[in-house]
Amino acid sequence: MSEYPISDSDQEPEELAPMLLPLDGWHRDHGGRMVEFAGYMMPVQYEGIMAEHLWTRENAGLFDVSHMGQLLVTGEEGAQTDVEPALEAALPIDLSTLKLGAVRYSLLLDENGGILDDLMVARWPGGFYLVVNGATKWDDIGTLREYLPDDITLNHLDDRALLALQGPKAFAALERVAEGEYPLSALTFMKGGRFTLGGVDAWISRSGYTGEDGFEISVPGESAADVADLLLAQPEVKPIGLGARDSLRLEAGLPLYGHDMDPERGPVEAGLAFGINKRRRLEGGFPGAERVQRDFAEGTAQKRIGLSLDGRQAAREGAKVFHGEQEVGVVTSGGFSPSLQRPIAMAYVDAALAADGTALSIEIRGKKLDATVAAMPFVPNRYHR
């Protein structure tokens, strides 16, 4: 047997020994099967991807995403006025409308408008808190440092761990243990605030990467195991590995950096320009603005779409997409959907063939399998708005 890993990142040089995260021992104690991912040893699964996936859709799954980069952007003396325009010059989203505690999805673009990463931006008192992808965080820090003026401080909060609690019962489980100035119910989707969990200071935001209601929880690395124990002690909660994280996000229609977007793709063709509002489109003033403005005006040659496949055989990243005999695109993520019990995929195809219901085919190991352009998310989102 030989395996073709589909979601392991290839962004880190292989010769570097993988680093260990604060919960490394915790995962091993709980039966996690550890693999190298984004330069770290990470749990790919515990009891099995299918079971973990379905548990998260029905209950609450606890994910360790401490490989992701947590960054803090601040101005001198914590003066918000300086840091906001500085960060707006580095990112394409509108920060003027981002309220204290609120979280917004952004992209990090290169000067040509190619996607260098996707990230979350939250307004904290005194600055902005960013969460970037693990495999790209070192490059992101370099890029942001280049984009930001010298008197803006960029801190890598590498002493913090990041957990995600996701699923329809995540709120019930977390509410039981979260204490704060206001109740956890004060957080709606893409809102965050400070709480304590078993006495540990935590920044909690109502967000995630599964399409479910859920939370992302930043805690000091040295307290991560205590917080993980506290959450796992709740009857709704089981630990979930990276394998189910990938299948959950695919069902939710959420793109994965390095697969569904990369520097060759721009925000408009990736379908990820929703964060770039009218003011930013009109005014520009961010890296890659010219390409974004042109793509909005003229459209793009290709678009990111969802594909629903017949049968049970999954299409994997790199599979060619055909319209009749003509090659019209490529699969960027694909797998068997545990919730739907059929294969689903994301692909880029010619814009003229991107409409829902368009009949296409995917070449898998020399055979062409029928596929239909499908609206995403494949499984409805259940965000708590």
Added chain:
Amino acid sequence: MTRYFSQEHEWIEIEGDLGTVGITDYAQGQLGDITFVDLPAEGATFDKGDSVAVVDSVKAASDVYTPVSGTIAEANEVLADQPELVNTDAEVGGWLFRITLSDASELEALMDEAAYKDYVASL
């Protein structure tokens, strides 16, 4: 009946000149939940080491190599509807294909059960 094992985690059980091939319980455990099996056509001929079948799990597609050369006599069609048999019954009901051996001497290069057990323990 004699059973042999390959380093690629296939098992083959020999009865006369017919070999029944599957993946080992260790292999299915590594792959996780199997969602689809692409099986070879009857009558197709393969050389030892050729990719003959594909086992799809939630996370990846994996080749299955034939441990011997020969002609496919039968594929386990039950797996079309129940691919999970490869997880639950890898070394009996989850067999993948039967192959008519063209060179029985190839079996000498394979491991017996004890040697395979040692091999897995060394991984």
